[in-house]
Amino acid sequence: MRGANSRRLGLALGLLLLAQTMSGQVLRDGLRDRDPQLDASREIETDLQRATWRSGRFYLLSQIRLADIGYDEVFFVPTSDHGGGLTVTVDAPQKLYYAPTKKVIFSATVAPGYSFFEKADRSGQFNIHGRADAHFLFNHLYLDVFGSVADVLASQTTEINRLTTIKQSEVGVAGELKYSSRTSMLFRTSYEQLEHPLDRFQPEDVPVELLDRDARNVRVSLRHKTFPLTSTFIFGERSNYGFRYATYKDGHRDYAGAGADWNNGRSRLRVEAGAAQLVFEDPQYEPFQGILGSVDWNRTTRRWNFNGLLRRDLQFSILENQNYLVVHRGGLLGEFSATPRLRLRVGTSLERTNYDRPDVNGQKRQDDISFNYGGFRWTRRHFMAGLDVGWYERTSTTFGDDESGIRTIVHLSFTP
Numbered sequence: 236m237r238g239a240n241s242r243r244l245g246l247a248l249g250l251l252l253l254a255q256t257m258s259g260q261v262l263r264d265g266l267r268d269r270d271p272q273l274d275a276s277r278e279i280e281t282d283l284q285r286a287t288w289r290s291g292r293f294y295l296l297s298q299i300r301l302a303d304i305g306y307d308e309v310f311f312v313p314t315s316d317h318g319g320g321l322t323v324t325v326d327a328p329q330k331l332y333y334a335p336t337k338k339v340i341f342s343a344t345v346a347p348g349y350s351f352f353e354k355a356d357r358s359g360q361f362n363i364h365g366r367a368d369a370h371f372l373f374n375h376l377y378l379d380v381f382g383s384v385a386d387v388l389a390s391q392t393t394e395i396n397r398l399t400t401i402k403q404s405e406v407g408v409a410g411e412l413k414y415s416s417r418t419s420m421l422f423r424t425s426y427e428q429l430e431h432p433l434d435r436f437q438p439e440d441v442p443v444e445l446l447d448r449d450a451r452n453v454r455v456s457l458r459h460k461t462f463p464l465t466s467t468f469i470f471g472e473r474s475n476y477g478f479r480y481a482t483y484k485d486g487h488r489d490y491a492g493a494g495a496d497w498n499n500g501r502s503r504l505r506v507e508a509g510a511a512q513l514v515f516e517d518p519q520y521e522p523f524q525g526i527l528g529s530v531d532w533n534r535t536t537r538r539w540n541f542n543g544l545l546r547r548d549l550q551f552s553i554l555e556n557q558n559y560l561v562v563h564r565g566g567l568l569g570e571f572s573a574t575p576r577l578r579l580r581v582g583t584s585l586e587r588t589n590y591d592r593p594d595v596n597g598q599k600r601q602d603d604i605s606f607n608y609g610g611f612r613w614t615r616r617h618f619m620a621g622l623d624v625g626w627y628e629r630t631s632t633t634f635g636d637d638e639s640g641i642r643t644i645v646h647l648s649f650t651p
Contacts, residue, residue, distance in 0.1 A: 275377045275411060279340060279370060283332060287651050294332040300648035301325045304350060304390045304398065313606065313627050313642045314390050314397055323645060324350045324362065324388065340370040350388040352398065360400070360436050362387040378410040388436060392604065393550055393562055393588055396629065396636045397438035404428045407452075417460040424453045430479070445481040445553045450474055458496075466496045470509070476551075484551060484558050486515035490527060505531045513549055513559055520558050523549060523591065540570045554600075556592055563587045570612070578612040580623065594633055602631045606642065621646035 286294035303313070304324050326348025333341045348362040366383035385403045407425025414420070430447040437443055456470035472490040492509015508528030515522065530545040546564040568582035588602040608625025623644040630637050 275370065275379070276372045279332075279342075279372070282330070283334070286332070292334045294334070296330040296332075297327075298329075298648060298650050299325070299327045300646075302646050302648075303644045304352075304388060314392050324348050326362065326364075328364075338372050340372065342368045342370065348387075352388075354398070354436065357436055360388055375413045376410065377413075378408065380408050382406040386432075386435070391443075392586065394552060394554070394560065394602070395438060395441050395443070397441060399431055399437055399443050400435035402430050402432050402435075419458050420455065421458060422453075422455045426451055442553055445478070445484075446551055447479040448484075448551075449477045449479075464497055464499050467493070468496070469493045470507075483517040483520065484515065485517070486513060486522075488513045488549070492528070494528075501536070502534045503532070505529075511549070515558060521592075523559055523561075525561075538572050540572075541568070543567045552590070554590070554594065556594060557590055559591075561589045561591065563589075576614050579609075580611060580621075581609045582623075583607045596633060598633050600631065600633045602629070604629045608642075608644070610644070612646070617650045619646070619648045 282296060283294050285296060287297045288295040301323055326346050328344060328346035330342060330344045335341075344364075344366045346362075346364040348364075349359055350362055351359050364383075364385040364387055366381065369378075369380045371378040371380075383403075383405050385401070387401060388398055389401050391397060391399045405425050405427040407423065409423040409425075410421070412420045412422070427450045428448075429450070431437055431443040433444065452472070452474045454470060454472045456468050458466050458468040461467045470490075470492060472488070474488045476484065476486055476488070478484045488511065490509055490511040492507065494505065494507035496505045497503065506528070507530075508526060511523070511525060511527045513523040527547050527549065529547070530543075532541070532543040534541040544564070544566045546562070548562050548564075549559050550562050552558060552560045563586065565585045566583065568580065571579045573579050584604075584606045586602075586604040588600075590600045593599050604627075606625055606627045608623045610621060610623030612619060612621040614620075623646075625642055625644075626639070627642045628639040
């Protein structure tokens with residue numbers, strides 16, 4: 236306990252010393268408050284400019300889209316449920332802004348949708364996602380008081396390799412305190428509930444309800460514009476977990492480290508890494524201690540656009556004798572603008588999952604997943620259509636799904 240307290244005190248003194256050093260440098264350079272506009276105000280201003288409908292102080296962003304479940308622009312790994320046919324979701328996100336003043340802006344997002352899939356006696360399911368925010372934008376302070384709810388079908392590739400329904404709710408406060416044009420503090424605190432409702436679609440013979448939990452999360456970071464194109468930051472996180480049905484997983488996670496964000500307008504590289512520990516209240520489960528981190532990269536030229544990511548993180552496990560697993564993910568996507576309307580794409584997604592404790596057979600399980608694909612995106616005014624086709628392969632050392640085959644990803648969207 237004395238060693239842990241000493242480390243925490245040393246970290247706090249280090250953060251305080253670095254904050255004072257940053258403040259002193261800003262005052263010496265004479266750059267205090269040269270550009271007081273916050274990043275959040277720029278993002279909200281961009282949204283208001285893109286509004287598809289406006290009436291007085293109300294702004295509406297509207298869209299209808301169709302995409303495969305579990306897809307994002309850089310990383311996509313299908314589940315085994317994708318192999319039986321087309322598994323897609325149609326949703327219609329609507330985001331409404333109300334701006335009574337320049338300093339106070341309210342927003343609400345509702346995204347109803349429907350997922351199409353064929354599994355047992357089910358052929359589809361309705362989804363809903365909503366979020367409300369109150370934005371307070373002052374010269375040196377941005378506050379976002381938010382709340383969100385979701386009840387959606389999701390692709391859970393890691394460990395169980397199935398489609399699941401997740402019900403999630405979250406309330407919290409996030410924001411940025413800007414001391415000068417070079418120095419700011421970002422913070423976020425929230426309370427989150429996650430569950431897998433059994434009256435909705437869930438995989439057969441998989442106890443996904445063991446992952447139902449409450450979480451209290453806090454993250455604080457100090458950011459400084461150290462060089463003309465580079466910001467450096469230090470951060471600290473704390474999360475406390477309480478599980479409903481698997482109380483032996485109750486515990487907390489600490490994560491602290493540093494990173495840098497480089498941006499020259501055409502390219503951006505963000506790197507973050509730090510020491511983490513996951514400690515369980517049940518003493519029979521050994522804690523995790525190690526390095527976690529992430530890398531995000533983007534590069535844009537006249538005809539090409541590249542995106543890449545690397546992740547090393549923790550995830551809770553539902554397997555017997557396992558409380559957590561370590562997930563490594565990587566993705567790379569290149570897009571070539573063949574014409575003003577047509578983009579050709581090629582990409583790869585990789586995932587490796589490691590378990591630190593042996594299973595019932597005395598082996599440490601490892602899962603490897605890869606998906607290599609190519610495709611296109613075609614846009615015309617308010618309409619976008621796209622198709623990606625690739626080869627999917629998954630292998631597991633023990634009790635996992637080994638499979639391979641061709642996967643097809645369909646995308647359609649319409650903005651009124």
